Amino acid sequence: EAQVTQNPRYLITVTGKKLTVTCSQNMNHEYMSWYRQDPGLGLRQIYYSMNVEVTDKGDVPEGYKVSRKEKRNFPLILESPSPNQTSLYFCASSFDGYEQYFGPGTRLTVT
C-alpha cells in the first residue's frame, strides 16, 4: 500500500531535549515536505526537499533541521525544542509536485 508513515504519532517532551520525527514514503517520490498545523494559522511549510541531498527552507524553518540522505526518508530534527514548537506536524511526499500525499501526523507537546 502506498503510504507516508511518521513516527512517533504522539510525543510529549521537555524544553531543550533534542528529538527527531521520522518520515518515510514507499512511493519512490522525489519531493518531500514538512508542515506544521496550528489553530488559526492553518498549515505552514517548514522545509522541503526536491531530491536526495537537496533541501530548502519553507515559511517557518526557524528551530528545525532536516536531512535527506535517502530518497524514502526525510526526518525532522528539533535540536532544542521550545514550547512554541508544540504543534501537529505533517510530512508529505509527491512525485511531481501536483499531488502530495500526507502522513497521519505527529502531535508534539513541548513543556
Place this chain on the structure above:
Amino acid sequence: DAKTTQPNSMESNEEEPVHLPCNHSTISGTDYIHWYRQLPSQGPEYVIHGLTSNVNNRMASLAIAEDRKSSTLILHRATLRDAAVYYCILRLFQGAQKLVFGQGTRLTINP
C-alpha cells in the same frame, strides 16, 4: 504568494451536490489551483487540481472561471464521509513543493 478566499463554513445534505467556492483574484498566469481536504484527525488529502480548463476526477469536479479569478469545487453527490475542511490553494508552476494553505471551508453534511 497569491491568496485565496473561501467561506469559513458550509452545510449541505447527504446525496445532494455541493459547490465550494474559492476566490483568487491575484492569481498569476502560472499558478495552478489545487484543492485538498482534511478529514477529522487525518492529514490533508489531495482532491483535484487545474490550470485553466475544468477538470473531473473520481472524487470531484473543478470549475475554473474564464478569467481564473475564481473556481468552484463540485462534489456531485455528497456523503457523510465528505465532511471535512476543504482547502483551495494556489501553487506556482515553478514552486513544485510549496503549498500555502489558507483557513479552508469546513463542510458539514447533514444526513
